[in-house]
Amino acid sequence: TDRLAPRMARFSASPTVAATARANAARAAGRPVISLTTGEPDFDTPEPIVEAAIQAMRDGQTRYTAVDGTPRLKQAVIDKFARENGLSYGMDQVMVSTGAKQVIFNAILALIGAGDEVICPTPCWVSYPDMVKLAGGTPVEITCGPETGFKPTAQALAAALTPKTRAIMLNSPSNPTGAVLSADELRALGGVLKDRPDVIVICDDIYEHLTYPGTAFATLAAVCPELKDQVLTVNGVSKAYAMTGWRIGYGGGPAWLIRAMRVLQSQSTTNACSVAQAAAVAALDGGLGTVHARRDAFLARRDRLVACLAAMPGLQVRAPEGAFYLWVGIGDRIGTRLPDGTRIADEAAFVDALLDRHDLAVVGGAGFGASPYMRMTFAASDAELDAAMDRLSDFLASLT
Ligand code: PLP
Numbered sequence: 347t348d349r350l351a352p353r354m355a356r357f358s359a360s361p362t363v364a365a366t367a368r369a370n371a372a373r374a375a376g377r378p379v380i381s382l383t384t385g386e387p388d389f390d391t392p393e394p395i396v397e398a399a400i401q402a403m404r405d406g407q408t409r410y411t412a413v414d415g416t417p418r419l420k421q422a423v424i425d426k427f428a429r430e431n432g433l434s435y436g437m438d439q440v441m442v443s444t445g446a447k448q449v450i451f452n453a454i455l456a457l458i459g460a461g462d463e464v465i466c467p468t469p470c471w472v473s474y475p476d477m478v479k480l481a482g483g484t485p486v487e488i489t490c491g492p493e494t495g496f497k498p499t500a501q502a503l504a505a506a507l508t509p510k511t512r513a514i515m516l517n518s519p520s521n522p523t524g525a526v527l528s529a530d531e532l533r534a535l536g537g538v539l540k541d542r543p544d545v546i547v548i549c550d551d552i553y554e555h556l557t558y559p560g561t562a563f564a565t566l567a568a569v570c571p572e573l574k575d576q577v578l579t580v581n582g583v584s585k586a587y588a589m590t591g592w593r594i595g596y597g598g599g600p601a602w603l604i605r606a607m608r609v610l611q612s613q614s615t616t617n618a619c620s621v622a623q624a625a626a627v628a629a630l631d632g633g634l635g636t637v638h639a640r641r642d643a644f645l646a647r648r649d650r651l652v653a654c655l656a657a658m659p660g661l662q663v664r665a666p667e668g669a670f671y672l673w674v675g676i677g678d679r680i681g682t683r684l685p686d687g688t689r690i691a692d693e694a695a696f697v698d699a700l701l702d703r704h705d706l707a708v709v710g711g712a713g714f715g716a717s718p719y720m721r722m723t724f725a726a727s728d729a730e731l732d733a734a735m736d737r738l739s740d741f742l743a744s745l746t
Contacts, residue, residue, distance in 0.1 A: 357476035361713025365697075369707035380734045381707040382722040385521060385671070387588040389643075392636045395587060395628045402624030411617040414608045415442025415596070419623045422630040423596045426581075430554075432568045433579065435598040441608055442626075444618045446552045446582035446595030451477055452607035453548055453578050453597065454513070458483035462512040467498035468715035469522055469673070471550070474515045475715070483512070487715055492662070496523035496673070500534040507538065513546045514539075516566060519553040522714045522721040523673040524666020526557055529564040536570035546603065547577045552595070555586040555637045557668040558645050567598075575600045585669075586637050587629040592622040644670050647724045647731060654735045658742055670725040673711075676718050682745040690745065693718035703744075704737040 347354075362383060369381035402408075407416075414420065423440045427433040443449045450473070458464060458481040466474045468487040475485035488502045503514070516535070518527040527535070539545055549566050557563045567577040582595030597604070617623075648665060651672060655663040662675030682690050684703070690696050697710040697720060711719030724731060 353480060353482075356482075357479045360472050360476075362472055362709050365707060365709045365713075368701065372701060372705070372707070377705050379701070379705045379707055380726075380730050380737065382724070382726055382730075382734055383707050383709050385585070385669075385723060385725070386590045387585065387640065387670070387725045388727055389588040389640055391587065391589050391592070391625075392629075392632075394632055395589070395625045398628030399592075399621050399625040402621050407620050407624050409620060411620050411623060413441075413612045413617050414604070415440075415618065416620070416623050416627075419594075419596075419627050419630075422627045423598070426630045427579070427598050431565055431579070433565070433574070433598060436601070438601045439604055440596060440598045441604050441611075442594065442596045442618050442623060443607075443611060444593045444595070444615055445584065446550065446580050446597075447473065448593075448611070448615065448618075449578075449580045449582070449595045449597040449607070450474070450548060450550065452610050453546075453580075453599075453603065454478055454481050454483075456603060456606040456610055457481075457513055457546055461510060463508060463510040465503065465506050465511060465514040466715075467502075467516070469496065469520075469711065469719070470515060470715060471517055471521045472713045474517075484510075486511070489716070490523075490525075492664070492675070495664075496520065496525045497527060497531060498535065500538050503535055504538045507542065507545070511542070511545050513548055515548050515550065517550040517552075518565075519557055519563075519666070519668025521553065521669055522671050522709075522711070522719075524669045524671055526561045526563065526667040528562065529569045532564055532566050532569045536566055536573050539573060539576070543576060545576065546599075547573070549577055549579050551579060551581045552585050553669040554581060555634065556641055556644060556670060558641075558648065558666075561667040563668070578603060583626050583629045588640070589622075589625070589629065592619070592625055594618055594622050594626040644724065647728065648672075650728075651722075651724050651731060651735065655738075658739055660742065670723055672722045672724060674720050674722065676720055679742065679745060680718050685744050685746075693720070696720070700738070700741050704741045706734055706737040706741070 365383040460482040462483040478485040578599035583589040660678035708720045
């Protein structure tokens with residue numbers, strides 16, 4: 347490892363990827379593991395989208411595209427932002443990358459240097475703090491607990507701002523908590539930035555279309571038009587259209603930032619996959635019928651699981667307003683004992699025992715910056731979810 351660059355010591359591999367790998371290893375060893383670790387819809391990509399990709403291949407759309415995306419897809423992105431979010435962007439204010447992840451990566455690398463601070467309301471998606479560290483910056487956590495529904499408040503944001511703050515990460519609906527920021531809450535957060543035109547807000551809206559009844563999705567650039575020039579609105583097709591493997595994400599923001607992100611991408615991956623871009627056009631232009639039907643399926647699973655978990659003693663659970671994760675407090679079970687007398691000393695011991703003894707894989711909260719919690723995805727089949735609840739219940743019943 348002394349042959350690796352110093353930057354490799356600044357960040358670590360994604361804990362969700364690691365948890366999935368552990369589950370897969372146990373499975374490969376012949377164990378009947380159920381994995382509720384990944385953030386991936388269990389549905390297939392809708393057929394018309396697949397057809398559009400096949401057609402694109404036949405039509406010879408198999409070459410490099412413009413770095414920032416095909417004109418066709420950029421137009422579809424512009425239309426999407428206008429139609430669904432009331433946001434108006436020009437062709438030099440949007441770009442397409444290999445997943446929302448690369449959009450965020452490009453933005454952080456373009457904006458953040460040594461000593462710069464990026465505010466991350468926590469718990470947050472595992473990759474934000476590590477990307478900031480990779481860029482040489484410092485992630486600054488705002489701890490968001492159950493008392494605020496795991497959401498950042500304007501006061502907390504104001505207290506975390508320093509002259510070194512260069513960016514703020516906002517993610518609503520949130521991975522891992524499912525919390526959704528209302529328009530009013532966004533307005534309050536935006537108010538804090540009145541005198542800070544130097545701070546960029548990266549709004550990760552990847553779970554936009556997975557919000558449940560009683561909750562309305564809102565995004566900062568639309569709610570606070572006066573801030574639009576300092577907001578990068580990030581979205582993608584992975585979660586809404588069950589297209590995680592196609593790797594298409596996109597962003598809209600000020601032209602100077604998009605230009606810098608384009609230059610960065612031109613020296614790394616060039617363009618996102620041409621065929622996947624054609625598929626993404628079909629997804630964005632194809633209406634939200636399938637998206638809404640699937641959201642309703644997720645809603646039914648959410649409700650079943652929340653009822654199930656609420657009946658298990660010693661777990662703290664609330665119904666997520668969006669996304670497809672359950673964020674479950676396990677504090678009351680820390681310190682209990684396994685049947686062989688071993689003490690469950692911490693969150694990791696709980697998560698490990700659940701996998702080792704009951705073949706159920708979940709992700710510990712530590713990877714998202716908050717313990718003791720576990721994150722369970724409900725993007726899994728009903729049969730798997732039922733079996734998972736049985737296993738969890740057996741595990742809990744075995745603890746003394
Ligand atoms: N942002 C959040 C909060 C996510 O949970 C994920 C995927 O897990 C992504 C972004 C990345 O999405 P994409 O597949 O578009 O790279």
